[in-house]
Amino acid sequence: MRTLLPGLLAGTLALAAAAHAQPSDITVSLAWTRAVGATAPTAVGYLTLRNRGANPDRLISAETPAARAVEIHEQRREEGVMRMRPLPDGVPVPPGETVTLGPGGTHLMLVGPTRALARGERVPLTLHFERAGQVHVELSVEAAGTRQPAHAGH
Protein backbone atom coordinates (compact mmCIF):
# COMPACT_ATOMS: atom_id res chain seq x y z
CA MET A 1 0.00 0.00 0.00
CA ARG A 2 2.81 2.30 0.86
CA THR A 3 4.29 1.87 -2.62
CA LEU A 4 0.94 1.74 -4.35
CA LEU A 5 -0.32 5.12 -3.18
CA PRO A 6 2.52 7.25 -4.57
CA GLY A 7 2.33 5.18 -7.75
CA LEU A 8 -1.38 5.82 -8.07
CA LEU A 9 -0.87 9.48 -7.35
CA ALA A 10 1.89 9.73 -9.94
CA GLY A 11 -0.29 7.88 -12.44
CA THR A 12 -3.24 10.18 -11.85
CA LEU A 13 -1.00 13.22 -12.17
CA ALA A 14 0.47 11.92 -15.42
CA LEU A 15 -3.03 11.27 -16.77
CA ALA A 16 -4.15 14.75 -15.77
CA ALA A 17 -1.08 16.25 -17.41
CA ALA A 18 -1.70 14.24 -20.56
CA ALA A 19 -5.33 15.35 -20.64
CA HIS A 20 -4.21 18.92 -20.18
CA ALA A 21 -1.71 18.64 -22.99
CA GLN A 22 -4.31 17.37 -25.45
CA PRO A 23 -3.71 19.16 -28.74
CA SER A 24 -7.34 20.19 -28.87
CA ASP A 25 -6.43 23.88 -28.61
CA ILE A 26 -4.44 23.74 -31.85
CA THR A 27 -6.10 22.73 -35.09
CA VAL A 28 -4.15 22.30 -38.31
CA SER A 29 -5.76 22.68 -41.72
CA LEU A 30 -4.61 23.15 -45.32
CA ALA A 31 -1.51 21.01 -44.83
CA TRP A 32 0.09 20.63 -48.25
CA THR A 33 3.33 20.32 -50.17
CA ARG A 34 4.46 20.34 -53.79
CA ALA A 35 5.60 17.35 -55.83
CA VAL A 36 9.38 16.90 -56.11
CA GLY A 37 11.66 14.40 -57.84
CA ALA A 38 13.55 11.68 -55.94
CA THR A 39 16.85 13.58 -55.96
CA ALA A 40 15.48 17.06 -55.17
CA PRO A 41 17.55 18.66 -52.36
CA THR A 42 14.48 20.21 -50.70
CA ALA A 43 10.69 20.16 -50.53
CA VAL A 44 8.26 22.47 -48.79
CA GLY A 45 5.50 22.23 -46.16
CA TYR A 46 2.59 24.67 -45.87
CA LEU A 47 -0.02 24.69 -43.08
CA THR A 48 -2.68 26.78 -41.42
CA LEU A 49 -2.52 26.76 -37.59
CA ARG A 50 -5.38 27.86 -35.40
CA ASN A 51 -5.22 28.35 -31.64
CA ARG A 52 -8.71 27.93 -30.15
CA GLY A 53 -7.38 28.08 -26.59
CA ALA A 54 -6.84 30.94 -24.19
CA ASN A 55 -3.06 30.56 -23.97
CA PRO A 56 -0.31 31.44 -26.42
CA ASP A 57 1.35 28.48 -28.11
CA ARG A 58 4.26 28.04 -30.48
CA LEU A 59 5.24 25.62 -33.23
CA ILE A 60 8.79 24.68 -32.24
CA SER A 61 9.77 21.86 -34.58
CA ALA A 62 8.55 19.22 -36.98
CA GLU A 63 9.63 15.90 -38.46
CA THR A 64 8.63 13.53 -41.22
CA PRO A 65 9.86 10.12 -42.38
CA ALA A 66 9.88 11.61 -45.91
CA ALA A 67 12.84 13.95 -45.23
CA ARG A 68 16.15 13.97 -43.35
CA ALA A 69 15.10 17.03 -41.33
CA VAL A 70 12.45 19.73 -41.18
CA GLU A 71 13.34 23.40 -40.63
CA ILE A 72 11.06 26.36 -39.99
CA HIS A 73 11.91 29.32 -42.24
CA GLU A 74 10.67 32.78 -42.88
CA GLN A 75 10.81 34.30 -46.34
CA ARG A 76 11.06 38.03 -46.90
CA ARG A 77 11.36 40.19 -49.96
CA GLU A 78 13.29 43.41 -49.43
CA GLU A 79 13.83 45.78 -52.36
CA GLY A 80 13.51 43.00 -54.89
CA VAL A 81 15.84 40.63 -53.00
CA MET A 82 14.58 37.31 -51.62
CA ARG A 83 15.88 36.47 -48.15
CA MET A 84 15.15 33.16 -46.39
CA ARG A 85 16.14 32.70 -42.75
CA PRO A 86 15.61 29.95 -40.16
CA LEU A 87 13.24 30.81 -37.30
CA PRO A 88 15.08 29.36 -34.26
CA ASP A 89 12.20 30.28 -31.93
CA GLY A 90 9.57 28.71 -34.16
CA VAL A 91 6.21 30.20 -35.07
CA PRO A 92 4.09 31.85 -32.33
CA VAL A 93 0.38 31.00 -32.46
CA PRO A 94 -1.39 33.55 -30.21
CA PRO A 95 -4.69 32.58 -28.56
CA GLY A 96 -7.71 32.95 -30.82
CA GLU A 97 -5.54 33.53 -33.89
CA THR A 98 -4.93 31.75 -37.17
CA VAL A 99 -1.40 31.65 -38.61
CA THR A 100 -0.81 30.60 -42.20
CA LEU A 101 2.44 29.11 -43.46
CA GLY A 102 2.14 29.62 -47.21
CA PRO A 103 3.99 30.46 -50.45
CA GLY A 104 6.20 33.56 -50.19
CA GLY A 105 6.06 33.61 -46.38
CA THR A 106 6.86 31.43 -43.38
CA HIS A 107 7.15 27.78 -44.42
CA LEU A 108 8.59 24.42 -43.47
CA MET A 109 11.66 23.32 -45.43
CA LEU A 110 11.87 19.55 -45.82
CA VAL A 111 15.63 19.06 -46.05
CA GLY A 112 16.78 16.08 -48.12
CA PRO A 113 13.56 14.32 -49.11
CA THR A 114 14.13 10.57 -48.78
CA ARG A 115 12.02 9.82 -51.85
CA ALA A 116 10.03 11.48 -54.62
CA LEU A 117 6.79 13.14 -53.49
CA ALA A 118 4.16 12.37 -56.12
CA ARG A 119 1.05 14.42 -56.72
CA GLY A 120 -2.00 12.96 -54.99
CA GLU A 121 -0.17 11.10 -52.21
CA ARG A 122 -0.11 12.07 -48.54
CA VAL A 123 3.00 12.65 -46.43
CA PRO A 124 2.85 12.15 -42.64
CA LEU A 125 4.24 15.04 -40.60
CA THR A 126 4.56 15.44 -36.82
CA LEU A 127 4.42 18.97 -35.41
CA HIS A 128 5.73 19.82 -31.94
CA PHE A 129 4.07 22.66 -30.06
CA GLU A 130 5.25 24.25 -26.83
CA ARG A 131 1.90 23.67 -25.06
CA ALA A 132 -0.15 21.39 -27.29
CA GLY A 133 2.67 18.87 -27.67
CA GLN A 134 2.65 16.57 -30.67
CA VAL A 135 0.15 17.01 -33.48
CA HIS A 136 0.12 14.52 -36.34
CA VAL A 137 -0.96 15.76 -39.74
CA GLU A 138 -0.68 14.67 -43.37
CA LEU A 139 0.56 16.92 -46.14
CA SER A 140 -1.35 16.44 -49.37
CA VAL A 141 1.02 16.50 -52.34
CA GLU A 142 -0.09 18.99 -54.99
CA ALA A 143 1.37 19.53 -58.49
CA ALA A 144 4.82 21.18 -58.62
CA GLY A 145 3.44 24.49 -59.93
CA THR A 146 0.61 24.89 -57.40
CA ARG A 147 0.24 28.35 -55.85
CA GLN A 148 -2.88 27.45 -53.86
CA PRO A 149 -4.05 23.90 -53.15
CA ALA A 150 -7.19 22.76 -55.04
CA HIS A 151 -9.08 22.10 -51.81
CA ALA A 152 -8.36 25.60 -50.48
CA GLY A 153 -12.07 26.17 -49.85
CA HIS A 154 -12.27 23.37 -47.28
Next chain:
Amino acid sequence: MLRWIRRVAWGSVAVLGFLVLAISAGWFVTDGPLADRPVATGPASLPIGGPFRLIDHRGRAVTEADFRGRPMTVFFGFTQCPDVCPTTLGDMTALIEALGPEADRLHWLFVSVDWERDTPETMAGYLEAYDRRIVGLSGTEAHVAAAARAFRIYYRRVPLKDGGYTMDHSASVFLLDAAGRFAGTIDHQESHAVALEKLRGLLTSQ
Protein backbone atom coordinates in the same frame (compact mmCIF):
# COMPACT_ATOMS: atom_id res chain seq x y z
CA MET B 1 -19.87 92.66 -63.33
CA LEU B 2 -20.79 91.22 -66.73
CA ARG B 3 -17.18 91.53 -67.79
CA TRP B 4 -16.10 89.47 -64.80
CA ILE B 5 -18.63 86.72 -65.58
CA ARG B 6 -17.41 86.67 -69.18
CA ARG B 7 -13.79 86.39 -68.04
CA VAL B 8 -14.56 83.52 -65.67
CA ALA B 9 -16.58 81.76 -68.40
CA TRP B 10 -13.77 82.04 -70.97
CA GLY B 11 -11.28 81.03 -68.33
CA SER B 12 -13.27 77.85 -67.62
CA VAL B 13 -13.45 77.06 -71.33
CA ALA B 14 -9.67 77.42 -71.56
CA VAL B 15 -9.04 75.18 -68.56
CA LEU B 16 -11.49 72.56 -69.87
CA GLY B 17 -9.96 72.68 -73.34
CA PHE B 18 -6.50 72.22 -71.90
CA LEU B 19 -7.65 69.26 -69.78
CA VAL B 20 -9.30 67.54 -72.76
CA LEU B 21 -6.15 68.03 -74.85
CA ALA B 22 -3.82 66.87 -72.08
CA ILE B 23 -5.89 63.78 -71.27
CA SER B 24 -6.24 62.68 -74.89
CA ALA B 25 -2.54 63.31 -75.57
CA GLY B 26 -1.70 61.30 -72.46
CA TRP B 27 -3.93 58.45 -73.61
CA PHE B 28 -2.34 58.48 -77.07
CA VAL B 29 1.18 57.96 -75.74
CA THR B 30 0.40 55.60 -72.84
CA ASP B 31 -2.52 53.35 -73.85
CA GLY B 32 -3.42 54.69 -77.33
CA PRO B 33 -1.93 54.11 -80.79
CA LEU B 34 1.34 55.87 -79.93
CA ALA B 35 2.00 53.70 -76.88
CA ASP B 36 5.03 51.42 -76.55
CA ARG B 37 4.55 47.68 -76.81
CA PRO B 38 3.37 46.49 -73.38
CA VAL B 39 6.21 43.98 -73.03
CA ALA B 40 8.94 46.29 -71.77
CA THR B 41 8.74 47.35 -68.13
CA GLY B 42 12.03 49.22 -68.24
CA PRO B 43 13.94 51.17 -70.86
CA ALA B 44 15.06 48.81 -73.63
CA SER B 45 18.55 50.28 -73.48
CA LEU B 46 19.23 48.85 -70.00
CA PRO B 47 22.46 46.85 -70.19
CA ILE B 48 20.90 43.69 -68.71
CA GLY B 49 21.97 40.38 -70.17
CA GLY B 50 25.51 39.86 -71.38
CA PRO B 51 28.10 37.17 -71.99
CA PHE B 52 28.22 34.13 -69.69
CA ARG B 53 29.92 30.72 -69.57
CA LEU B 54 28.02 28.10 -67.60
CA ILE B 55 27.20 24.37 -67.54
CA ASP B 56 23.64 23.19 -68.25
CA HIS B 57 21.88 20.54 -66.14
CA ARG B 58 22.79 17.88 -68.71
CA GLY B 59 26.49 18.70 -68.21
CA ARG B 60 27.08 20.65 -71.44
CA ALA B 61 29.19 23.83 -71.45
CA VAL B 62 27.12 26.72 -72.84
CA THR B 63 27.46 30.47 -73.49
CA GLU B 64 24.94 33.20 -74.26
CA ALA B 65 25.52 32.47 -77.98
CA ASP B 66 23.78 29.09 -77.57
CA PHE B 67 20.56 30.90 -76.65
CA ARG B 68 20.45 33.55 -79.40
CA GLY B 69 17.78 33.41 -82.11
CA ARG B 70 14.91 33.00 -79.67
CA PRO B 71 13.68 35.33 -76.92
CA MET B 72 14.63 34.20 -73.45
CA THR B 73 13.19 34.21 -69.95
CA VAL B 74 15.81 33.88 -67.24
CA PHE B 75 15.83 33.97 -63.46
CA PHE B 76 18.42 33.40 -60.75
CA GLY B 77 17.91 31.19 -57.68
CA PHE B 78 19.30 28.06 -56.02
CA THR B 79 18.13 24.54 -55.25
CA GLN B 80 18.20 24.73 -51.41
CA CYS B 81 15.27 27.09 -51.85
CA PRO B 82 12.03 25.30 -51.03
CA ASP B 83 9.55 28.16 -51.44
CA VAL B 84 10.32 31.05 -53.79
CA CYS B 85 12.29 29.23 -56.52
CA PRO B 86 9.74 26.38 -56.84
CA THR B 87 7.00 29.02 -57.01
CA THR B 88 8.79 30.77 -59.89
CA LEU B 89 9.61 27.46 -61.65
CA GLY B 90 5.97 26.43 -61.16
CA ASP B 91 4.81 29.74 -62.65
CA MET B 92 7.19 29.17 -65.60
CA THR B 93 5.76 25.67 -66.09
CA ALA B 94 2.20 27.08 -66.04
CA LEU B 95 3.20 29.75 -68.61
CA ILE B 96 4.79 27.10 -70.86
CA GLU B 97 1.58 25.06 -70.70
CA ALA B 98 -0.56 28.14 -71.44
CA LEU B 99 1.59 29.10 -74.45
CA GLY B 100 1.32 25.59 -75.89
CA PRO B 101 3.52 25.03 -79.00
CA GLU B 102 4.53 28.73 -78.89
CA ALA B 103 6.58 27.95 -75.76
CA ASP B 104 9.14 26.21 -78.00
CA ARG B 105 9.94 29.58 -79.57
CA LEU B 106 11.40 30.78 -76.24
CA HIS B 107 14.37 29.73 -74.10
CA TRP B 108 13.58 29.13 -70.42
CA LEU B 109 16.60 29.46 -68.12
CA PHE B 110 17.12 28.98 -64.39
CA VAL B 111 20.61 30.06 -63.22
CA SER B 112 21.93 28.96 -59.82
CA VAL B 113 23.83 31.45 -57.65
CA ASP B 114 24.88 28.59 -55.31
CA TRP B 115 28.13 27.61 -57.06
CA GLU B 116 29.23 25.25 -54.29
CA ARG B 117 26.21 22.96 -53.91
CA ASP B 118 24.48 23.21 -57.27
CA THR B 119 26.16 20.78 -59.64
CA PRO B 120 24.53 19.85 -62.97
CA GLU B 121 23.25 16.64 -61.28
CA THR B 122 21.66 18.61 -58.42
CA MET B 123 20.06 20.98 -60.93
CA ALA B 124 18.71 18.02 -62.95
CA GLY B 125 17.15 16.48 -59.83
CA TYR B 126 15.59 19.76 -58.82
CA LEU B 127 14.18 20.47 -62.29
CA GLU B 128 12.63 17.02 -62.66
CA ALA B 129 9.31 18.27 -61.24
CA TYR B 130 8.94 21.06 -63.84
CA ASP B 131 8.55 21.43 -67.58
CA ARG B 132 11.50 19.74 -69.36
CA ARG B 133 12.05 22.89 -71.48
CA ILE B 134 13.44 24.75 -68.45
CA VAL B 135 17.25 24.62 -68.63
CA GLY B 136 19.24 24.77 -65.39
CA LEU B 137 22.62 26.55 -65.51
CA SER B 138 25.35 26.44 -62.88
CA GLY B 139 29.07 27.01 -62.84
CA THR B 140 32.20 27.94 -60.90
CA GLU B 141 32.20 30.82 -58.42
CA ALA B 142 33.86 33.13 -60.98
CA HIS B 143 31.54 32.15 -63.84
CA VAL B 144 28.41 32.55 -61.70
CA ALA B 145 29.68 35.97 -60.56
CA ALA B 146 30.25 37.01 -64.19
CA ALA B 147 26.73 35.86 -65.22
CA ALA B 148 25.18 37.69 -62.26
CA ARG B 149 27.10 40.84 -63.21
CA ALA B 150 25.88 40.57 -66.81
CA PHE B 151 22.26 40.47 -65.57
CA ARG B 152 22.74 43.08 -62.80
CA ILE B 153 21.74 40.42 -60.28
CA TYR B 154 22.34 40.81 -56.56
CA TYR B 155 23.22 37.68 -54.60
CA ARG B 156 24.98 36.99 -51.35
CA ARG B 157 26.00 33.93 -49.40
CA VAL B 158 24.65 34.16 -45.83
CA PRO B 159 26.23 31.90 -43.16
CA LEU B 160 23.78 30.26 -40.73
CA LYS B 161 24.32 29.39 -37.05
CA ASP B 162 24.26 25.63 -37.71
CA GLY B 163 27.34 25.96 -39.93
CA GLY B 164 25.40 25.87 -43.18
CA TYR B 165 24.50 28.80 -45.37
CA THR B 166 21.68 30.20 -47.45
CA MET B 167 21.62 32.54 -50.45
CA ASP B 168 19.94 35.92 -50.83
CA HIS B 169 19.13 36.72 -54.44
CA SER B 170 17.22 39.12 -56.71
CA ALA B 171 13.73 37.91 -57.48
CA SER B 172 12.94 39.11 -61.00
CA VAL B 173 12.46 37.07 -64.14
CA PHE B 174 14.24 38.85 -67.03
CA LEU B 175 13.02 38.87 -70.62
CA LEU B 176 15.52 39.16 -73.47
CA ASP B 177 14.70 39.37 -77.17
CA ALA B 178 16.14 37.03 -79.82
CA ALA B 179 19.22 39.25 -80.18
CA GLY B 180 19.88 39.11 -76.44
CA ARG B 181 18.66 42.64 -75.70
CA PHE B 182 16.80 43.39 -72.48
CA ALA B 183 13.04 43.41 -73.12
CA GLY B 184 11.49 43.71 -69.66
CA THR B 185 10.82 41.69 -66.53
CA ILE B 186 8.12 39.54 -65.01
CA ASP B 187 7.66 40.31 -61.35
CA HIS B 188 7.07 37.63 -58.74
CA GLN B 189 3.82 39.30 -57.73
CA GLU B 190 2.36 39.82 -61.21
CA SER B 191 -0.60 37.70 -62.28
CA HIS B 192 -0.37 34.77 -64.69
CA ALA B 193 -2.45 36.78 -67.23
CA VAL B 194 -0.04 39.76 -67.17
CA ALA B 195 3.00 37.47 -67.49
CA LEU B 196 1.38 35.61 -70.41
CA GLU B 197 0.62 38.92 -72.14
CA LYS B 198 4.26 39.98 -71.81
CA LEU B 199 5.53 36.70 -73.28
CA ARG B 200 3.07 36.87 -76.21
CA GLY B 201 4.18 40.47 -76.82
CA LEU B 202 7.81 39.34 -76.79
CA LEU B 203 7.06 36.59 -79.34
CA THR B 204 5.08 38.83 -81.74
CA SER B 205 7.73 41.58 -81.63
CA GLN B 206 10.31 39.18 -83.10
